[in-house]
Amino acid sequence: MRHMISFCKPGLPVRLASLLLVVALAGCASIRLIADYDEQIDKSVSELQRKCETFLTGLERNVGKPEAGHDTNTKFYDEAKVDLSAIRVRAAAISKNEITLKQLDLLADSLDKLEQLHKGGLRREQIKPLRSAFNASFTAILKLELAKKRGESPDK
Amino acid sequence: MAKINIDELLKQMLAAAAKPFKKQWPGAKDYAESEFKKIAESIVFIESQLALGKMTPEQARLHLDVQKNASRTVLLTIEGLGILTVEAAINAALGVIRDTVNTALGFVLL
Structure with a gap:
């Protein structure tokens, strides 16, 4: 929660904040839109x-x-x-x-x-x-x- | 039976496909043209086989279905490669801000 508060502090552009929130919720550093190689x-x-x-x-x-x-x-x-x-x-x-x-x-x-x-x-x-x-x-x-x-x- | 003109078939197919593709058409045109050409060639082959009595209408439908399935499979790969390109672009964008963001936040978010 402490992190969320500092994450949302004024100064960060809203779009960047939204993107980072999506990434944080996804719980991964890189996005996967399609399956991995098998x-x-x-x-x-x-x-x-x-x-x-x-x-x-x-x-x-x-x-x-x-x-x-x-x-x-x-x-x-x-x-x-x-x-x-x-x-x-x-x-x-x-x-x-x-x-x-x-x-x-x-x-x-x-x-x-x-x-x-x-x-x-x-x-x-x-x-x-x-x-x-x-x-x-x-x-x-x-x-x-x-x-x-x-x-x-x-x-x- | 009127002879089928492969160029005319291809022209009509490309004109019809350009509408639903809209803005994406320039990027998809080359792939679509290649696949439509194969379908048109398949139709011409089927026409010749039918004319020679070597194929029934039912067999003609089956042959064309196999070709259509192959073309759809190729276009699905193009769709998949497009998604991978978008994925790479998003990850590259996140990659360049990783250090700045993690340092500013004081923990590893990205």
Whole structure:
């Protein structure tokens, strides 16, 4: 209380006082508007990207053959959905992580749509734009996650 | 079926998007243009596949949804990077007054 009285003494500009009060109430020296970097999310998203890329490459190679059919590849979809769910649960446990959660939900929706397309039969030329869209999503998610390191080298 | 013109699509998309963005449009234009171009290219690809009978309307919707999801994901990253920039600016502002304020108050507030 003694501190509050001296904090509010005449002479300090009102705007500065308000800003300092907000910081004092927040109880921290620096403000965090978005979640911190999470190494596990970074690694898991990178692994899922690799899994998707391997899957799409195999699909592209074997298109038209029985091994490229949806029924022979349900394991990939099951595993990818479980992986994504685990990443989402971890991301949800970190405060101020709403943007990453939205991105993971969009990725889950794209995965569902890829499976629907696969069930109906995919042609070789249709895989390239899908791969490009998935990689754009993965890159964007990782770019934001790495930026959450805040000034540290992205390689760390 | 009329042929879709990718440049015309892009022009219409950019004009429509500029209104809700208002003052933020100059900063967002480059990112938006890049993502809208991908969506427009996707539409042209879908058009060609439909014309060749290689895709059904339902498959066309699914393809476009995947592209739209990717573009939304990219724009969400741009939003996140913007928030991080604001955060860095606030913390830099607090950082430069830290010593003055803490000394004046006689305890560590910042």
